[in-house]
Amino acid sequence: MIAPGRAIGVLGGGQLGRMFAQAAQGLGYRVHVYEPSGPSPAGAVADRETCAPYEDLASLEAFARSVDVVTYEFENIPSEPLRVVEGIVALRPASSVLHVCQNRSREKAWLSANGFPHARYAEALGGDIGEAAGAVGLPCVVKTADFGYDGKGQMRIATEQDLAQASAIFRGRRCVVEQWVDFEREISVICARTAAGETRTFPAAENLHANHILDLSIVPARIAPQVEQAARRLAERLAGALGVVGLLAVEMFLTRPGDLLVNEVAPRPHNSGHWSMDGGETSQFEQHVRAVCGLPLGPSGARNPTVMVNILGDAWLRGGGAMAEPDWGAVLAEPRARLHLYGKPDPRPGRKMGHFTVQGSDIEETLGLARAIKARL
Numbered sequence: 200m201i202a203p204g205r206a207i208g209v210l211g212g213g214q215l216g217r218m219f220a221q222a223a224q225g226l227g228y229r230v231h232v233y234e235p236s237g238p239s240p241a242g243a244v245a246d247r248e249t250c251a252p253y254e255d256l257a258s259l260e261a262f263a264r265s266v267d268v269v270t271y272e273f274e275n276i277p278s279e280p281l282r283v284v285e286g287i288v289a290l291r292p293a294s295s296v297l298h299v300c301q302n303r304s305r306e307k308a309w310l311s312a313n314g315f316p317h318a319r320y321a322e323a324l325g326g327d328i329g330e331a332a333g334a335v336g337l338p339c340v341v342k343t344a345d346f347g348y349d350g351k352g353q354m355r356i357a358t359e360q361d362l363a364q365a366s367a368i369f370r371g372r373r374c375v376v377e378q379w380v381d382f383e384r385e386i387s388v389i390c391a392r393t394a395a396g397e398t399r400t401f402p403a404a405e406n407l408h409a410n411h412i413l414d415l416s417i418v419p420a421r422i423a424p425q426v427e428q429a430a431r432r433l434a435e436r437l438a439g440a441l442g443v444v445g446l447l448a449v450e451m452f453l454t455r456p457g458d459l460l461v462n463e464v465a466p467r468p469h470n471s472g473h474w475s476m477d478g479g480e481t482s483q484f485e486q487h488v489r490a491v492c493g494l495p496l497g498p499s500g501a502r503n504p505t506v507m508v509n510i511l512g513d514a515w516l517r518g519g520g521a522m523a524e525p526d527w528g529a530v531l532a533e534p535r536a537r538l539h540l541y542g543k544p545d546p547r548p549g550r551k552m553g554h555f556t557v558q559g560s561d562i563e564e565t566l567g568l569a570r571a572i573k574a575r576l
C-alpha cells in the first residue's frame with residue numbers, strides 16, 4: 200500500500216490529471232505532474248510540475264525518483280519513456296496495458312485474440328483503404344491506428360467518392376477500417392481493479408456525442424437491467440484479462456439486436472465518468488487513487504440520477520466570430536447543478552474547457568434541465 204502522505208506522479212497535465220490530482224490531495228497525497236507541452240491545468244493544482252520533453256531522460260528519471268507510484272492521464276506516451284519510468288518506480292496501469300490500448304490496431308487484435316466482441320474491421324496501410332473497406336463493407340469508418348482522440352483522425356465512408364477521398368487523406372498512415380455500427384445506444388463502463396484483483400464497476404453511462412466529441416453522459420443509462428449487468432461484467436473481464444491496476448474505461452455500442460460491441464478501452468479516468476464527481480458514492484478520480492495506491496476501493500453506486508454536460512470552447516462563440524464568457528449564472532443559480540472548470544486560458548472550438556452535472560430524481564426530467572441550462576450558457 201502506498202499510504203496517504205506519499206507522492207503520486209502523473210504523466211500528462213490535462214483536465215483528467217487535474218481532477219485526479221485534486222482527488223489525490225483530498226486523501227493527503229502529494230502530486231507531481233510531468234507535462235511536455237508547458238504549464239498545464241493539472242500542473243496548476245499539483246504540488247510540483249515538471250515541464251520537459253519525454254526524450255529528456257534526466258528530467259524523466261528525476262521525476263520517477265521523486266514519487267512512490269506513477270500513473271498517466273493520457274494514452275499517447277511513447278514506449279521508451281514508459282520503460283524508463285517503470286525501471287525506477289511502479290507504473291499503474293503497467294506499460295503493457297498502455298501498449299495495447301494506445302494503438303487501435305493492437306487493441307482490436309487483442310480484443311479478437313481474447314474473445315471480446317467488437318465491430319468487424321480490417322487493417323489498412325494507407326493506400327490499401329479500398330481493399331480493407333471492401334472486406335468490411337460500406338458504410339464503414341476509417342480511423343488512424345494511433346494518436347486519434349475525440350473523433351480526430353477518423354472519417355466515415357458511405358460512398359465510392361468518400362472512399363477515394365479517404366484513400367488520399369490517409370495515404371501512408373496505418374489505419375483500421377471498421378464496419379459502421381447502427382447502434383441503439385452508446386454506453387461506457389468504468390471498472391476499478393486493484394493489484395490484488397479486486398474489481399468494482401461504476402454504473403453504465405449512456406453517452407451522446409456531437410461531432411464525434413462526448414456531449415452528454417446520462418446515468419443510469421436507459422438500457423435494460425440485463426444489458427447493464429452484461430456491460431459491467433464485460434468491463435470486469437476486460438480489466439482482469441488486461442491486468443489493469445487502476446481504472447479501465449470501456450466504451451461499447453449496444454446494437455439494435457441487443458449485442459454489446461467494445462468500441463474502445465482506455466486505462467485511465469474517462470470523460471464519461473465525470474458524473475461520479477457529484478452523483479457517485481465515490482468519484483472515478485478517487486477510485487483511481489485508491490486502486491493505484493492499494494487502498495480499499497470505494498462504493499461505486501450512483502447516489503442520484505445524474506447528467507453530465509461537457510462545456511467546449513464553442514460555448515464562448517458569439518455571432519460574427521466574437522468571443523464572450525458564457526453565462527455561468529445559468530449553472531451556478533441552479534441548486535441541483537455543479538460547475539467544474541479546468542482553468543484553461545484560451546477557449547477554442549472543440550476544446551474541453553469544463554463540464555457541469557445535474558442531479559435529480561427522474562432521469563428524463565434531469566436530462567431536460569441539463570439541456571435547458573446548456574442552452575442558456
Ligand code: AMP
Nearest residue numbers: 318340349350377378379380408411463
Ligand atoms: P472513437 O474515437 O472510436 O470513440 O469514436 C468517436 C465516436 O464516433 C464514437 O463514440 C461513435 O459515436 C462514433 N463511431 C466510432 N466508430 C464507430 C462505428 N464503427 N460505428 C458507428 N459509430 C462510430
